[in-house]
Amino acid sequence: MLTESRLRAAKAAPKPVKLFDGGGMYLLLHPNGSKYWRLKYRYGGKEKKLALGIYPAVSLKQARERRDNARRQLANGHDPSAERKAEQETDPECFEAVAREWFAKYSPHWAPSHSDKIIRRLERDLFPYLGSRPIKAINAPELLTVLRRIEARGTVETAHRVLQNAGQVFRYAVATGRAERNCAGDLRGALAPVKEAHYASVTEPKAVGELLRAIEGYQGDPVTRAALKLTPLVFVRPGELRQAEWAEFDLDKAEWRIPAAKMKSRVLHIVPLSTQAVTILKELHLLTGSGRYVFPGLRSRSRPMSANTVNAALRRLGYSKTDMTAHGFRSMASTLLNEQGWNRDAIERQLAHGERDAVRAAYNYAEHLPERRKMMQAWADYLEGLRIGSNVISFNARKQA
Structure with missing residues (x-):
């Protein structure tokens, strides 16, 4: 005993x-x-x-x-x-029932990728240990024990995200009268701090030229090659690129409109397309234009390419995860565009960085659009010059011209 x-x-x-x-x-x-x-x-x-x-x-x-x-x-x-x-x-008052009710209420307003991550966290990290417990009976030490298990896996950031999701569920329980307080709030500072991580990126112009030449010489799947070539020209988030649908493009207007449902900020996003980007897309249309997705998966054309396709292609080109990532093309564009003196607000809008005022953001998706069109073409010309190794006129000089 x-x-x-x-x-x-x-x-x-x-x-x-x-x-x-x-x-x-x-x-x-x-x-x-x-x-x-x-x-x-x-x-x-x-x-x-x-x-x-x-x-x-x-x-x-x-x-x-x-x-x-x-x-x-x-x-x-x-x-x-x-x-x-x-x-x-x-039992409508057990943790799992309340969490699933909360998820069903709010997930329709989230991007699919975001909701998928949250339900996976709940089902993997919380339900097996707290799911059957009456939510009002769960205390901070009990929740912390579950979070320590996640920390022990070496996934400290996940532990913080699970704590955040648990707090949302507890707040919902309080609001609906099934709990008296949010015990997750008592765990502020209880977890190890998250080490800030930055996506690996190439930003030195000579190195950027070498990367673009490597991409030009990619010998793998032609759809993957097109994704590699288009990514630096549009510098959207990897998930937004791989889930792109032909119905979102107007190649005559040289414009890509990403629906709000696919955006992290939940706001319609306009991507002006350079002549180089349009050329890539027209060539790709011959291969995938009969389907829904611009970049269909290798195994099924009814699904978009996998989340790791572009990163795997970069590895194949000899770039490790500490050298360059698919997300790193955003850092590349942000760094060089700012260095060249473009309007910071135009850059931020083109990067679709979150607008704190959601109502304002919903009306300003086209903000700075004329300048963004000019910037995106100048950016594509600049990258083309780096790729072929010519003397590239700076953005400032192009703007003055």
Whole structure:
């Protein structure tokens, strides 16, 4: 039989350790120090396991009570795991039910990629440990134990994002009368700080020219090659590029209009197309124009190319993840356009950096558009000059001309 003193003194080992208490219940001690209550039992001739909570948020006494309750269910011919699942589906006040209700309410207003990430975090990192718990009964130490598990994987940024999502769920629970307070707010400063990361990028003009020549010589899939060539000319986010649809383009007007639903800022975004970009797209249209996506996947034309395609192509060209990334083309453009003296507001608008005032942003998607058209063509001409290695006239000189 376990004791509280033995539980507190238990030390992590290189491999998971089980400390048994009796009746099939044990404490699973992971190498990272996290401690999980489990119940091993047999039902229908098969061995099964039931999660009873996380120590110390769930004490030894509480774990035994949950074990005994599960044993009573078994004695009455019921599977505790199935009973737990049924409770989660019918109990509107358990964490999972509230979280799914919150997600269903707000996810229609998010970009698909954003909502996919959030539901994955909930289902992977929160539901297995807190899903069946009454949301009003969850306290800060219990939530912190779950977050420490994520930290132990070495994914500190994910831990912060999961805490943020948990806080949103708790606030929703408070607003709907199913919790009295947001315990996630008590964990401010409890997690290790996130080290600020920057996307690797090439910004020195000579190196940019070398990169563009490498792209020109890419020998892989022609659709991937087109994506590589177009990316520096439009410098949109990688997800916006790979999900581009032909219906969004007007090549006669030299314009790409990305719907608000696809944008991080949830605002329509206009991308003026240079003559070089239009040429690439017209050539690509011969290959993919009969389908929905400009850059369809290699395995299925009904889906866009994978998120890692452009990065994988850069690796194939000899650029490591510390040298250059697909997202790094945005840094390249921002750095060089600012150095060359273009209007900072025009650059920021073209980068589609978030507008704090959402209402204002919805009306200003075309802000600085004439200057942006001129800038995008000058940028394409500049890159072309770097690629062929000619003496390139600076942007300032072009603007004065």
